[in-house]
Amino acid sequence: MILANIYxxxxxxxHNTSIFFRKIIILVLLTFFSAAxxxxxxxxxxxRDVETIYNLGADELEGRRFSLAAALFDEVERQHPYSVWxxxxxxxxxxxxxxxxxxxxxxxxxxxxxxxxxxxxAAPYAYYLIALCYYEQIADVGxxxxxxxxxxxxxxxxxLRFPGTEFAQDANLKFELTLDHLAGKDMEVxxxxxxxxxxxxxxxxFKNVIQTYQTTSHTSEALHRLVEVYTSLGLKQExxxxxxxxxxxxxxxxxxxxxYALLNGEVxxxxxxxxxxxxxxxxx
Numbered sequence: 001m002i003l004a005n006i007y008x009x010x011x012x013x014x015h016n017t018s019i020f021f022r023k024i025i026i027l028v029l030l031t032f033f034s035a036a037x038x039x040x041x042x043x044x045x046x047x048r049d050v051e052t053i054y055n056l057g058a059d060e061l062e063g064r065r066f067s068l069a070a071a072l073f074d075e076v077e078r079q080h081p082y083s084v085w086x087x088x089x090x091x092x093x094x095x096x097x098x099x100x101x102x103x104x105x106x107x108x109x110x111x112x113x114x115x116x117x118x119x120x121x122a123a124p125y126a127y128y129l130i131a132l133c134y135y136e137q138i139a140d141v142g143x144x145x146x147x148x149x150x151x152x153x154x155x156x157x158x159x160l161r162f163p164g165t166e167f168a169q170d171a172n173l174k175f176e177l178t179l180d181h182l183a184g185k186d187m188e189v190x191x192x193x194x195x196x197x198x199x200x201x202x203x204x205x206f207k208n209v210i211q212t213y214q215t216t217s218h219t220s221e222a223l224h225r226l227v228e229v230y231t232s233l234g235l236k237q238e239x240x241x242x243x244x245x246x247x248x249x250x251x252x253x254x255x256x257x258x259x260y261a262l263l264n265g266e267v268x269x270x271x272x273x274x275x276x277x278x279x280x281x282x283x284x
Contacts, residue, residue, distance in 0.1 A: 050080040054089055061096055070096035070105070087113075091122055094129055103133040124158070128167040131155045135174050138181060145185050152178040176215065183213035183222075190225060203229050220246060224255035227262060236266075243267045 057072030073096060076089035094109035110126045110133075117123070134151035155178065158171035190205030206229065209222035223246035230239035243259040244267050250256055260267065 050076060050083050050085045053079065054085045057089065057092065057096075061092065061099075064099075066096045066100040067102075070100065070102070087117055087120070090116070091126060091129075094126070098129060098133055101136075103137055106130075107133050124162040124165055124167045127154070127158050127161060128171060131158050131171055131174070135178065138178065145182060148178055148181050148185075152182070179213050180216040180218070183209045183216040183218040186213075187218050187222060187225075190222075194225065194229065199229050199233055220250040220253045220255045223250075224259045227259040231262060239263060240267055 053072055054076050057069045057076065060066075060069035060072060070093045073089040073093035076083075077086040077093075080086055090109060090113040094106045094113060097103075097106035097109055107130050110130045113120075114123060114126050120126075131151060131154035134147055134154050137147045138151055139145075139147065152175065155171045155175040159168050159175060162168045186205045186209050190202045190209070193199070193201035193205065203226070206222045206225045209216070209218050210226075213219065223242050226242040227239045227246070230236070230242060240263060243256070243263055246253070246256045246259055247267055
């Protein structure tokens, strides 16, 4: 997790305040939070010093009491919306929600920070935090991949907006993993269609892996599956061309050995490089 001194405590705060006193203040504040949310006009609103509230939130964050920290950071903005502490608290609330695995709340808080302070020096971290929230919700390839697509888009935003930063470097690694995940989903669906003898559906999925996710770990298998599909459809020339691309790019792969054996060694160079599918892939 990349977070380098993103929050600061006020020097005016008495850090040696007793734990008991600090807890009393927190309980009082939380009472006011509930009152404010209840909509009861008879509830009393009592303001607290902004630095005190912020530093209580920072202490709770350090103590890994993330939900309480998020509530306190939210209270900073509620009571002191135009202070410099409110800007800091918005992002710290997002981070606290993230640490509590409250991903939707974290995303909303980070997006709010960016909408209000798009040029802030902490903006790269806010974008990165949003991407991280999506990335950590990625499910296995057997489930819907909408979150994976959202993670891919959010990571790409970090890479494009902040090239050369540590956020972009980490986002790039995660971006490649999300592509591999999406390719894996296409491979799973393609194999299912293939097993159901729905060769056209399988063909579409395997082609998409090759066209869209060439850099992933699934490309060599996708080429072999195309050899299988084309062979089953009686399209010998296309099968040979797919095997040729596979052999050129992955000569040591087990998938090339399988394709070579399936075609009894009949592999040919792709023709019509300007127009044919495999011609455009020769070489990758």
